[in-house]
Amino acid sequence: MPSHADLDQLLAAAADLDAHAGNLLAAHTAADAAAECALGGWAGRSRVAITETAERWAALTTAVVARLDGHAQGLRTSARSYAAGDEAGAQVLAQIRR
Helix, strand or coil, X not given: CCCCCCHHHHHHHHHHHHHXXXXXXXXXXXXXXXXXXXXXXXXXXXXXXHHXXXXXXXXXXXXXXXXXXXXXHHHHHHHHHHHHHHHHHHHHHHHHHC
């Protein structure tokens, strides 16, 4: 069965993932800054709870951004690999036609 890949769509999806990762990181950075500013009004266990929660969220955000980046890179690699395989196949067929 022949296969087909829309390389432009793979690359566009990778760019979308890059944008989502960037937006997530920007939103988290803004929320983290707001939480940091708000800490001045908290003390004791409440302050510790807010700090620990922010740290957990930062770790989760880092992990999600890394996964999005990895998926985007995988899409780009797939597009390049498919294009290289397609080119190699075209060269083989060109040799056969001679």
